[in-house]
Structure formats: structure tokens, C-alpha cells
Amino acid sequence: MAGALPAYAQLKHYDSDTPSFWKHPPADWFLGDETQAQKGLAPIAQPATPADPADIENNLKKIKLPPGFKIELYASGMPEARQMAWGDDGTLFVGSFGATNVYAVKDEDGKRTVKTILKGLNMPTGVAFENGSLYVVAIDKLLRYDKAEANLDKMPEPVVVYDDMPPYTSHGWKYLADDHKGAFYIPFGPPFNIGIPPTSNAQIRRVNYTNGLAELVAEGVRNSVGGDVDPRSGDYWFTENARDWLSDDTPSDKLNHLAKFGEHFGYPYCHQGDIPDPKFAMGHKCDEFTPPAVKLGAHVAPLGMKFYTGMMFPPEYTDNILIAEHGSWNRHNVQGGRIERVITDPDGKNARQEVFADGWITGPREYWGRPDDIIQMKDGSILVSDDFAGAVYRISYSGS
């Protein structure tokens, strides 16, 4: 069966513009705009078990890095590992996609142990840590667990900090971008591939986690699962997954710069800054909207990202953006499955990208792992989480 796409007779089509669709989408809701050219493509099956450390070590030999850099396994055995956050005492908290878990990784003299500290949450993909508390964002709740690091074996009942959120699971999994000024930027994806979004969707909010008040800061955003604040300007930058079922090579996924609150990034009317949607442009022109700072490539699936601010990597990496690209499903030959480096001025000028770490793709539609988030360690190395292999890797630099 390898390489062959399943043949089913009809092209899928759904009207995704009804509340009943958003609340109870059909099981194949993402196939609803299928075209003949891309017929048969569907998301890659998730392995049921995380990868064996021995297999990971073997697969890490496939990763290509610039000279002087190396990658190693940091921790494994975390099914569907997603966003990472550091506790004050050096605990690494890790969210998960469908596994319902939050993990805690502790380092005792170089040996890492992994604990599942929370279970049963509804897609707890985003985590953050502030004032001694672990924050977890599920589909429609921002939760706070107090004194988390002292209570890993018996986590307290969470406090619901914010839940003015729609219940839709499609594109509803979230990320917490900490602005370290008392708020998280939180994305809200539309409950379908393309359509007129219901209110409260296709947007980003800045949520104050102390008083639970939220500002609407960006609109016209499709599926964003990563972002970080530029230390130079204080501006929020974020990745965005563009629509499917246009073609293998369009539209491009995006790196966006929120220069001021209230910008509209085009969805559903316009893609990648210059492609009006064939059905949903509805008279709008692309120049009404904010184009991407960088077109990252079609179907690369950029997710977690961070501005590099450490002292370990060479100085030319300072204030660069490192982006984890999860890799395609809606493309015959998948691409992404790597870490991209973006060099850009704070205002978005002179932005360019290059591959930083490559080699998670092993065939036309085959992965051994799929990176999804990046976080810096105190020593200036970076950690990369991988939800396909259920592991976290460390990339370090030791000189030319």
C-alpha cells in the first residue's frame, strides 16, 4: 500500500458554514474542499506508541545541521509531545496533542526522568509557567495549577483563568506565547479549512492571566500554533498554516509580524498576501490586508517558534527566529519536517530564511519524527519537541 493513495469514488465536499458543522463536523471535515488534483491526500497516521530511544538515536544521525552544531536526544517516552515551558526549579513541562497528557521532565545530574503529571485534558497543547504556577491551555479553557513544581506527584485542582472561548475542536488546539508582561497571546483557529469564520474565530487574543481580561489583537488568522515576542521591539510574531486544497504548491504558510494591534492578515479573503481566494475573496483585494513577513513555503506546517536570545550559538544567531516545521499532509511530496532560521529586522524588512536543521522526512509521505516546538535552555542550547516520535531533542553549539 506504500505510495498508493486510497481510491474512493467521489470528491468530498461539505458546506462548512453552518453552526451544526462547527459543533459536530463530519469525521473527514478537512477533506471537504477536495480537488481532483489532490484527491486522496489525508493527514499522516500518528503512531500509537512513542519511538524507542534506540531508534531515535539512530534516526538523529539523519539530521543535518550547520557546522559546529550537534543534536542529541534529551528525553523520550512522551506521546504526542507539544509545547514546552520551564519551571523555576528546572522542570520542563510538556503539553500533548490528542494524548490528553501534560508531562514533566526532571534532570537529576544529567539523567532525565519523565512523569505524566496531568491526564484527561482536552488537547492540552499549550503550556507556560509564571509566578510558580503552571498554565495549560486546552481547547476552551486556560487553566492554572499553583505551586506546580512542588506537587508534581499530586497536582492541585486547576483554577480556570479564562474560558471565554468557542468549543470547536477543529483548529481549536492552542499555544501560549508569553509576553512576560502579564499576558499570553492565544490563537483561535476557524473550525474548518476555508469559509466565513464564526465570531470568536480566526483571530489572536492577548489574555491577561491575572484578571482574565482579553484584547482582540489580530484577525484574519487561520491556524496559528506558535509565536513569540521580538525582544528588540516587543512586537508579537507568529506562524500561520494557510488553507488546504488549493494545490500542492500554493498558498504558502506564513511568518507574520503584528506591528500594531488590530491588523487583519487576510483569511479567508486572501492567502499569502497576494492570492485572492477563488470562492471567499468576495470582492476584497489583497492589499487591504497585512501580508506575511516571510512566505515559509506551501504545506510546511510551521508551528512553535522562538527568537534566539542565548549566548551559546554564534552571535549572528542573536534575535533570529527558529521555527519548528511539522511537515505536510496536503501535498503529494511532503515538505517541512525541519527547523527554519529567519533573519529579519524588527520592522520586518530584510527578512530571509534558511534551513537550520533538516532530516525528519524519510520518504515522499513518510516521517521518522515531526518537530513542533522550540524552547531555549539556560545555557543557550535549544530544545525541540516532536509529537510524532514523542520526544524532545537538544541542539547545541560547540564552536567551529
Place this chain on the structure above:
Amino acid sequence: MTGLCLLAAGQAHAAGDVAAGKEKAEICTPCHGEQTVPDTANVPALAGQNNNYLQWQLIYFREGRRKNEVMSPLAQDLTDKDVRNLGAYFASLPRPPAPTKDLADASLIETGKKAIAGHGCAACHTDTFEGAGAAPAITRQHHDYLIKALTDYRENARPSTGVGAMNDAAASLTDSDIKAIAAYLETYK
């Protein structure tokens, strides 16, 4: 909840050990049978089933996300490696023949055929319902098992991969839809 129909051409993951799986599976055959559909209506045939799907069910039982009197305690002692080995072993077997006894009448089967077309099951399970990627084969099971499975999905009594794909798929099924679909799949050739 939403659904994600997951299809993969293959994954660069360590393959399970079929021989080790066969040894571990000795405890399974009394209930699940080996090449045939088991005698107990509520027990599924596993031979030739989708590897990824089987692994996920064992994980669900072990994690307590799917509960069954017999399977839950059995799954507790399984390591991840056991899970992969068992998946590989059962997937390596030929599919069992379709049930031949206690079949429904032609009109119910015809109703089931229309219901399946209307609900787009082939989109994930393929036109011959052999399954692909994460979607299992759904033919050659006793209708009682299929009725139980679809009802459990609809009632959220069992989880599904693909962000709850089967929970979403089953949400709109009536009891008579389920009965008809089960009758059709049982006799599908």
C-alpha cells in the same frame, strides 16, 4: 469534537516483531480466535486488522481511555514494545472469512448500503472498507460487534484517533442506521 481521517503510506518507526507478537498473543486467541471470526458476538476478529489501529486500542485500554472488563486488566502489563509486536503479529495474518450465520435480510442490507454511502465512511475506510493508515478494516465482523462499536463511539464510551474522528462520524447515526450499517458490512464482499 472533530475528526481527522488518518492515512499514511508508511512510517519510519521500528516495526513490531511478529514472532514475539505471536508468542504474546497466545492469551488472546481463546476469545479472539485465530483465523476465524470469534464465536462470541461482542468480540472482534483481529486477524489481518490494521496494525496502527490495533496498537491504538491496546494503548487506549492500558491508559484507561477505553474500558472493558476483560481487556482493561490484560492491557495493564503491556509494554510499548508488546503493543507494537502484537499489532504487527495480528496485522500479518490473513483476514478472516466473512460471517455466514445469523445474517440479516436483503432489505436491511440495502438500507445499510445507502446509509454508508450517505455518511461517507469510505472517505477514511476506503471504497472496499479495508481501511488505510489509522482507519481499520470494518468488514468481516459479526453485526453485534459492529453495532456495539458504533454505539460506543456515538456515546463517547470509546475514544477515536484523528481527534475523535469516529465519535464525530457516529454522532449523527440513529439506532436503525447502526443496525443497517452493521448488517451491510457483515456481509460485504
